[in-house]
Amino acid sequence: MSTEKKKNILIVEDDQDILLALKAFLELEGYGVRTAENGFEAMELLKSGELPNLILLDMKMPVMNGWQFAIEFLAKHDHLSPIVVMTAAADAKQRAQDISAIGWVAKPFELDDLLKMVKKYER
Amino acid sequence: MQTEQLIVRSNQSGLALQESQWWTKAQFRDLLDSLHPGVVVHGANTQIVYSNRAASMILGLTKDQLLGKATSDPRWHFLRDDGVFMPIEEYPVSKVFASRAPIQNLVIGIIRPDLEQPIWAICNAHPEFDEKNRLSQVVVSFTDITAERKLKQELDTARDVAEKAVLTKTHFLDVAAHELRTPITAFSLLLQISKKNLARGLPIEMSTLSRLQGQADRLALLVVELLDVSRLERGMVQLKLEPVDLIHLLNNCLQELELRAPSRKILFLQQHDQIMVMMDQLRIFQVISNFLDNANKYTPVDRAIEIKVDDQPTKVRIMVKDSGPGITKKLQEELFNPLTRGASEHEERTSGLGLGLYIARKIIELHGGAIGVESKLGEGSTFFFEIPKKGAQE
Incomplete structure (x- = not known):
């Protein structure tokens, strides 16, 4: 592995299988990965450590959904971590624009396409 | 139009003489009285100088009551097309007197002191001028369109209902597609990561296969729910009615719940050994399971679910009480x-399509029974259904 510092990704997603697959994949690709099952857990997690280089955000989650998370995150950290929306909604692009996210992937998606997205937008 | 011309001519001496060779004054009156539209003529001082029989019918006033009245008689009110009260200056006669211009095909509502519902009419009003171009009279004619308007409103309502149903269906398809995509995504991602692992010489783990199985099961359940709704809505579900012991069935449901939620406390005070009811037992099992699943989902882990059976002479009632957060009146109706689910789609995410209670309702309705909920915020909810006991004696 390179001596370069590992980039960090935060995945916020309530489906544990999706979370698991994404984490395994991004770790294989050399990323440091943190995970949260809803917006509230993600905000708690961000209280310590560095801000991630990118956030992969599901929209429909219990406790605190993607919309609420984006509002809280932007209010606190502005656009310091780019957000990429992962959604099963028919209007994925609109969902991303709603929360001024930098990019979006429509579920279901290819891991390789997601990786391109991550590389393109990571800070 | 022609009629109005004739009247005018009869008032203008030169022409009236010519016409009267064919039409006597009495004949004019008979002709006007036989017309379907109401005709009212206002003189230069705005007072009514002539009205025909149809005018009396539509306005609900006799000729004697009409003659000599001005436009602003407070016993009538006029409405605009949109149902709003018309100010006096907007009355057709007032407008024609003010503008000296005709009014064509204006829809007005007429509120009569003797009727609860307004009469609706299409109104035309024409000014007539004397030789010195002074406004001499205004001829108003109006046709009753109350029946047509009512029919149109009924059609509009029917169209709105149909459009709303289409919207609901579209929304439903959106939600269904969304719900199906989530397990498909999980399924696809687990397969993709497994392929990548295999390519690197890593084995596929048993746990990954179990996860794949779980997502496939979830997909299958969603599809069953969708098919169920589709078949129920098209009336394709035939009940297999047979005498079944409801208590036995209930105990089977409870045993199944125990497998899924072993630590859940259940209170079932069994007061009856057996209650025979004609039913489709698979379908009623489905309804009870749905009630129990919901109760299990919304009741805190340390609290119990209560089951009650009320055996009445003609019907039997099953009640499932949870100690969840309770349900607002508005949501209870929906x-x-x-x-419909216990929160808006953005806030809450539970598996399934939110069709369970709808399916339950359809099943109970097929049994000729009733389904409902009693709930107060903060005090939990009791879901119940009742089905008739006819023809199921042992």
Whole structure:
């Protein structure tokens, strides 16, 4: 592995299988990965450590959904971590624009396409 | 139009003489009285100088009551097309007197002191001028369109209902597609990561296969729910009615719940050994399971679910009480419609399509029974259904 510092990704997603697959994949690709099952857990997690280089955000989650998370995150950290929306909604692009996210992937998606997205937008 | 011309001519001495060779004054009156539209003529001082029989019918006033009246008689009110009260200056006669211009095909509502519902009419009003171009009279004619308007409103309502149903269906398809995509995504991602692992010489783990199985099961359940709704809505579900012991069935449901939620406390005070009811037992099992699943989902882990059976002479009632957060009155009404869940779609995410209670309602209705909920915020909810006991004696 390179001596370069590992980039960090935060995945916020309530489906544990999706979370698991994404984490395994991004770790294989050399990323440091943190995970949260809803917006509230993600905000708690961000209280310590560095801000991630990118956030992969599901929209429909219990406790605190993607919309609420984006509002809280932007209010606190502005656009310091780019957000990429992962959604099963028919209007994925609109969902991303709603929360001024930098990019979006429509579920279901290819891991390789997601990786391109991550590389393109990571800070 | 022609009639109005004739009247005018009869008032203008030169022409009236010519016409009267064919039409006597009495004949004019008979002709006007036989017309379907109401005709009212206002003189230069705005007072009514002539009205025909149809005018009396539509306005609800006799000729004697009409003659000599001005436009602003407070016993009538006029409405605009949109149902709003018309100010006096907007009355057709007032407008024609003010503008000296005719009014064509204006829809007005007429509120009569003797009728609860307004009469609706299409109104035309024409000014007539004397030789010195002074306004001499205004001829108003109006046709009753109350029946047509009522029919149109009924059609509009029917169209709105149909459009709303289409919207509901579209929304339903959106939600269904969304719900199906989530397990498909999980399934696809687990397969993709497994392929990548295999390519690196890593084995596929048993746990990954179990996860794949779980997502496939979840997909299958969603598809069953969708098919169920589709078949129920098209009336394709035939009940297999047979005498079944409801208590036995209930105990089977409870045993199944125990497998899924072993630590859940259940209170079932069994007061009856057996209650025979004609039913489709698979379908009623489905309804009870749905009630129990919901109760299990919304009741805190340390609290119990209560089951009660009320055996009445003609029907039997099953009640499932949870100690969840309770349900607002508004939501209680919507709960048995498709796509309703205990929170708006953005806030809450539970598996399934939110069709369970809708399916339950359809099943109970097929049994000729009733389904419902009693709930107060903060005090939990009791879901119940009752089905008739006819023809199921042992």
